[in-house]
Amino acid sequence: MRFYEYESKKILAKYGIPFPKGGVAKTAEEAKNLAADLGGKVVVKAMVLTSSLTDRGTVREANGPDEAAKATEELLALKVGALTPVSVLVEEQVEVERELALQVTYDGVAKLPVMIASDVPRKNLDDVADDTPDRVKRRHFSTLHPMRAQTFRCKELVRSLGLGGSDLNRMTQVVSKLADAMLEYDLTVAEINALGQTKDGKFIALDVNMDMEEEGRFRQGALLEEFGIPMTETRGVRGEPTPMEREAQAIDADDPRGLISPFVEFDGNMGLVIGAGGGSLTIFDAVTRHGGKPANYAAIGGNPSVKKAQRLAKLVLSKEGVDKIAVMSNVVSNTRADLVARGVIKGVLELGLEPKEVITIFRCPGAWEADAFKILEKYGVDYCDRSVSLSEAAKRAVAKVQG
């Protein structure tokens, strides 16, 4: 989950990494007051979560309270993807001699955490590395040793960037603290995208960006509580969940076995009761590839109950314009196809609909498929076994939806 910049800076504060004075404003009036308190030139930053880890929306410079108020009004009216900024961060403008960039993250190839530094600030570091590889320096480090036993790795990184003297020692401290923060708070990325150096040689984090792994939510309860982030706040870049998505979450909350999430609503007319992590991705692609327009994404798996399958089928069919569904999964190991069949048919019947009309295809091969086939035959529902590929099954289903 993404943190807003003011939250990321609260994490920096825990480690004593300096950043500009400032505060969060939800209205132009608040921004004006903040700017007046800070005095002089300020920077106003829109707080919005975007898909990119580094390109984080819009920043305005303002000379005094009135300009800050005006900038805030403009920024709060912005539309960034599906989102509008929730607030602005108003900070003093700090004069710096130069800016660097610093990031700690995981390297999935080396399977180690890595610290990355560059003298090209305020850019996506991946792009900088592609365009000018010699201006991006990397150093892997270890998760098995405390930072105090591998500060030398931070030093080597800073040295490779060409820093010496007191600059070297000062920046080494910043790197080591940032790495500590990443490991402590389950961050996937901690980045100071603009690390300024002031005239007196001190480093200051101007532009900061952090992302915590989703699984971290449960372990980092104290931090989230400190930030006032409720457990239910999704922080999705798509914006707030739709009522249908909320209902899917409620179904999972009632009975966590056989999770149907992630459930995501789409614009199409073909309901998908589809299963398992990789299977759902593959099925969604196959439906789209054959011209189908999915109304939703779901990933039912881990042996759902009859009730769960029933509720999912009803939910999907409750969407306006959806009168047909496809029930599909990869070859399953633990999920009982007979329970899924029973649940889906029950759901359809409860809506007063005809299973053989509504269910375009049933393809859930596995140990219990023979029992499922009996139920499906009774209601005249079209089904297939494992000899029919997911692509072929998707094609058949789409053809029926398009009539």
Add this chain to the structure above:
Amino acid sequence: MGILVHEDFRFIVQGITGREALNFTRECLNYGSKIIGGVTPGRGGREVYGVKVYDTVREITEQTRVDGSVITVPYQFAPDAAFEAIEAGIKEIIIITEGIQRKSAVEIIEFARQHGARVIGPNCLGVITPGVCRFGSLGGPADDCKRAFGAGCVGVMSRSGGMTTEISNALTLSGLGISTSVSIGGDPVVGSSYSDLMPLFEADEQTKAVVIYSEPGGPMEAQLAQWSKDNNSRLPIVAFVSGRFMDDMPGVSFGHAGTVVHRKVDSPAEKIRAMRAAGIAVADEIGDIPKLVKERIEAKGG
């Protein structure tokens, strides 16, 4: 022959008294696998389907040879369980546990590397060499497992456990069959990536081609493309990349923890481009995989 396991492969199950572990221990035994012990702290002295349960891994490794361990303990305990197995000298570690934090996964992998052990997973189902050994929970009930995984010449590596079975089943139905199928895990950092395991398939005479199932997120496919360019492999590789619809939905995660597109390298489009540029066949449809494998094997004169 296959990779990773063999006829006399002997393994233990850590967390053997858990619900899922009980199921797959029974099904592994039904399949013919040699499970020579289980570990659950505090439950030493019991038996699970005839398998003795111990409190510590060393109680087993001190009396007999142990080649592998399947770890299914809750995520909070997974690093400790893995360290215990690795320090006791076990060299092949499968971690089924889901939701292990990234830092812990890396700790386990680092520790394994220092001790010459290999980690498959986390968040995977395990390994099957049909008719030889089933190491983990892959494939479900033993009879179903035998049906979906028939012996043959194709190595399979998949980031999704379910799709490991789906693809293996399709290859079995096509008559090609499986040398070894490996569910490598759906987490952002896993112990063994495609290119880590490629040299093993390369050295396995039974394997004539490799199929990989891939998802959005992570650099593993770019790494395989690079491996493929750097090594003049005798094995044709056929890849399938799922989640192509996610190209238009950056920042959103679907399914496994590893599936999120943040960076350029994460996107299905970029993965497909990189792999095709390296001579890897990328199937547009999941159903095309067996046909493509046959074509590629014939083209290599196999």
